[in-house]
Amino acid sequence: MELTYIFIAHDLSVVQYMSDRIIVVYLGKIVEIATAKDLYDNALHPYTKALLSAIPVPKVNQKSNREELVGEAPSPINKLGGCSFHTRCKSAMDICKKECPPLRCSHDDHLVACHLYGH
Structure with a gap:
């Protein structure tokens, strides 16, 4: 039997399981669709990478490689043109401000909406 649940969560340490x-x-x-394993092993979108880097590290002595997001999130009501993440993305290019990237297949059914992985 095939079954689909939509599980909306902000705790990414639970989502993978x-x-x-x-x-x-x-x-x-x-911004990204992938198998749980592929997403956690090979995240592509800068927002996904930042989210995964924010998962707390359980070991006290282990240093976290957290990617801090800078800038303000744009208004979801008064949307800017281009990629919705470009104001906070450290890899943003000029095209990101102008064009919203389509969701593209990167590899093995891993989809990403980012100009860094275009064409």
Whole structure:
């Protein structure tokens, strides 16, 4: 029997154990879709990378490689043009301000909406 549940969560340390496939959403837009294993092993979108880096490290002596997001999140009501994450992305390019990237297949059914992985 095939069964689908939509599990909306902010605790990514739990999501990997409850999901076969994960969809990452930023300001209402899908930015990445992948299997749980592929997403945690090989996140592509800068927002996904920042989210995963924010998962608390259980070992006291282990240093965290947390990627801090800078800048303000744009208004979800008065949306800017281009990629919704470009104001907070340290890898943003000029095209990111102008064009919203389509969701593209990167590899093995791993989809990402980012100009860094385009064409």
